[in-house]
Amino acid sequence: MVKVNLVIENKNWKSRYPKINLFLIKSIKKIILSIFSSRTIAFEISILLTGTKNMKNLNKKFRKINKDTDVLSFPAEEKSFFKKDIKLNKKVYLGDIALSYQYIEVITKKQNTSFDDYFKKMLVHGVLHLIGYEHDSFKKYKKMNLLEQKIIRNI
Numbered sequence: 634m635v636k637v638n639l640v641i642e643n644k645n646w647k648s649r650y651p652k653i654n655l656f657l658i659k660s661i662k663k664i665i666l667s668i669f670s671s672r673t674i675a676f677e678i679s680i681l682l683t684g685t686k687n688m689k690n691l692n693k694k695f696r697k698i699n700k701d702t703d704v705l706s707f708p709a710e711e712k713s714f715f716k717k718d719i720k721l722n723k724k725v726y727l728g729d730i731a732l733s734y735q736y737i738e739v740i741t742k743k744q745n746t747s748f749d750d751y752f753k754k755m756l757v758h759g760v761l762h763l764i765g766y767e768h769d770s771f772k773k774y775k776k777m778n779l780l781e782q783k784i785i786r787n788i
Contacts, residue, residue, distance in 0.1 A: 635662045636675070661680075664784055678726075701733055705730070728763040732759070
């Protein structure tokens with residue numbers, strides 16, 4: 634089971650995706666099941682769909698970077714938590730993800746890619762950060778990127 638807590642702070646998200654709740658629930662379930670094969674673990678995640686102003690504030694407050702960004706992840710557990718066996722029938726709160734509509738829009742225009750594709754990529758990227766994946770070295774980046782691509786093909 635996967636529970637998604639959703640806060641839509643920027644109206645552009647709802648305009649682009651009238652059924653964003655369903656899309657996120659389906660996508661997060663697919664992401665989680667592609668990482669954790671057990672269907673008996675209950676996962677919960679919170680997602681904030683926001684815009685430039687709030688994302689810039691979050692980035693400044695938590696990362697000391699005074700600019701907008703595409704996705705921020707706030708894990709509820711330490712990385713080591715996911716390296717051991719997660720007890721079956723336990724509810725696991727993964728953490729929070731924030732996504733900036735305007736930043737994603739700017740990037741997709743610059744890279745001439747689809748908003749939907751980049752949004753999915755950032756969603757997967759954010760979830761992977763919640764479960765301990767990082768890209769602070771080339772080796773870790775490569776590992777995370779390969780898993781990201783595999784999961785994106787499934788959603």
